[in-house]
Amino acid sequence: MNILSPQVARGPVETPRAWLRQLADTAISAVHPDTLLPDRLPEPPLGRTVVVGAGKAAAAMAAALERAWKIQQPNAPLEGLVVTRYGHGVQGQGLQGQNSECRRIEVLEASHPMPDDLSEQAARRMLAAVTDLGEDDLVIALVSGGGSALMTLPAPGVSLAEKQAINQALLRSGAPIREINTVRRHLSAIKGGRLGAAAHPARVLTWLISDVPGDEASLVASGPTLPDATTPDDALAILERHAIEVSEDVRHCLEGRNIAPQRGDAGFARDASEILARARDALSAGQAAAEHDGIEVRLLGDDLEGEARELGRAQGRMALSAQDGLEQPLLILSGGETSVTVRGDGRGGRNVEYLLGLFDALQGAEGIHALAIDTDGIDGSEDNAGALFAPEDWARARTRGLDPVEYLSCNDAYTFFQALDDLIITGPTRTNVNDFRAILVLPRTP
Structure with missing residues (x-):
């Protein structure tokens, strides 16, 4: 390469x-997915295997997974969709000259660092893809940096335009990514473990390529499939510290305790996660x-x-x-x-x-x-x-x-x-x- x-x-x-x-x-x-994924495939479940994912590496991760799946377990079903940044979809040839194009996993593209309408559409489609799964099904989540913007679904009562404005203000303020993603999680209907919770009782396996200092898995792309360790009060404090004004709807959302799934939540007991590269x-x-x-x-x-x-x-x-x-x-x-x-x-x-x-x-x-x-x-x-x-x-x-x-x-x-x-x-x-x-x-x- x-x-x-x-x-x-x-x-x-x-x-x-x-x-x-x-x-x-x-x-x-x-740290490229072509180097990381081939030797890590799980055993196929009794039911369906559904792939979801978001981030700048999501398309390459999906392509590497699909190639390895075809070789190692060609008769097992595989389906799903991921979203990546415009221009980051995989095309052409992989590291060893293999065709990199995904055939069973759909690759969507959306905007980064500012989310757009396609970011919201991708999030809604991903939630729909994991809804109504059973205990015999497996969800493989491919998560990498950039996923916060690429998979955006505002919490009830908050508009996409408001999330965009807050995101822009945080980026311009010089706030560290840890703080930015804390606010994003608590204004979201999919981040902070909410996508994982929607997939249960299916088992969720999350593979991550980390772009966050300290490599805390729940912070990568705002942790869509992993329980959260922060609270809405933390998000409010960050907005106040950087003097970012918000609407009454946003404040009501945060003060109304839009709490994400917390660590120790029994629904996540069968789930697993692994950081593949950092x-x-x-x-x-x-x-x-x-x-x-x-x-x-x-x-x-x-x-x-x-x-x-x-x-x-x-x-x-x-x-x-x-x-x-x-x-x-x-x-x-x-x-x-x-x-x-x-x-x-x-x-x-x-x-x-x-x-x-x-x-x-x-x-x-x-x-x-x-x-x-x-x-x-x-x-x-x-x-x-x-x-x-x-x-x-x-x-x-x-x-x-x-x-x-x-x-x-x-x-x-x-x-x-x-x-x-x-x-x-x-x-x-x-x-x-x-x-x-x-x-x-x-x-x-x-």
């Missing part, structure tokens, strides 16, 4: 730019590849959060400090999901904003190269996965009159890196474990 790298990189010293891109490609391949796995694959090339690796963690530009600046200072007395190349890796507080009307996502903060902190320091991508191939709502830069880009930017501080002030990191031809554009990767950030620190020239 070769998403990022057009050619094999010779090494970090000879070709740091190509080497970093290949490293990211290795990381993404390690940020840690992508970082581990990158670390192993770097160490194979003789590079020392410093792993900062897979769950870093905070303001994107400030994390970039902090890691820039760290890289400069690490370079003092450095004799061998060093790779600094990190993952997680940062936030962007929107103050301007520019273009960009959290990865390019992180990189621009890092770029400003380094100011062209010799021997330091960096890459940051969203592993789903889409940084925010733009067409790029992220970007990368080299030390010489500082002089190029100054020559072209590109001031990183000015571009940060209006959240326009996309335009900055576009002007330097440093954007990484991959198209949808059809997986999603959040951000992959790599800083390659080479020893200074004597």
Whole structure:
């Protein structure tokens, strides 16, 4: 699988730019559904097997499941539907050249990060698909990041337009994804375990590709099949903390205790869930590849959060400090999901904003190269996965009159890196474990 790298990189010293891109490609391949699903199939139940799912990886997960099912248990029935982001439906060839198109599992597409009418239609159809199942039936839920927006069904009394407005306000506020999804769950008729509850008494098996820091399964895509650990009061507190005004209908919904199924609910006793891939796995694959090339690796963690530009600046200072007395190349890796507080009307996502903060902190320091991508191939709502830069880009930017501080002030990191031809554009990767950030620190020239 070769998403990022057009050619094999010779090494970090000879070709740091190509080497970093290949490293990211290795990381993404390690968390792709084609790598994860074939060896995990459950025994077919006595009754029906119904697949439901939502997220940026949902279509690829469905295709991998269907291929494996056809090979391993071809006579067992399989049906269902999943929803993914526009353009993320699986077509063409898989990793080994197999036809990736789903034939028994229907693939729908809807809007992300803002839900649309098709998001609501997908949610209603999924609830209908699991209604009236019995104890001998099995539901396989394929859940990945992005599912919250892609499968949206407002709670009674709340309109889709109100949910869209609240979602937009939370995204612009810089609220962490954990808080955003808490609000989404308590304004929903399908999230927070409600889809799982609707499927009972059938057994529900949930497979997840996690994009949330900390990898709490119930938080991925707002946990449509898993019991909740938060309350409507938590959602109200988040809205108040970020000064987001809501209608009386929304407040009535939350104050009216629209409580999701809670942990310990007896209806979930037969259910099971497993996280198939997470940020840690992508970082581990990158670390192993770097160490194979003789590079020392410093792993900062897979769950870093905070303001994107400030994390970039902090890691820039760290890289400069690490370079003092450095004799061998060093790779600094990190993952997680940062936030962007929107103050301007520019273009960009959290990865390019992180990189621009890092770029400003380094100011062209010799021997330091960096890459940051969203592993789903889409940084925010733009067409790029992220970007990368080299030390010489500082002089190029100054020559072209590109001031990183000015571009940060209006959240326009996309335009900055576009002007330097440093954007990484991959198209949808059809997986999603959040951000992959790599800083390659080479020893200074004597």
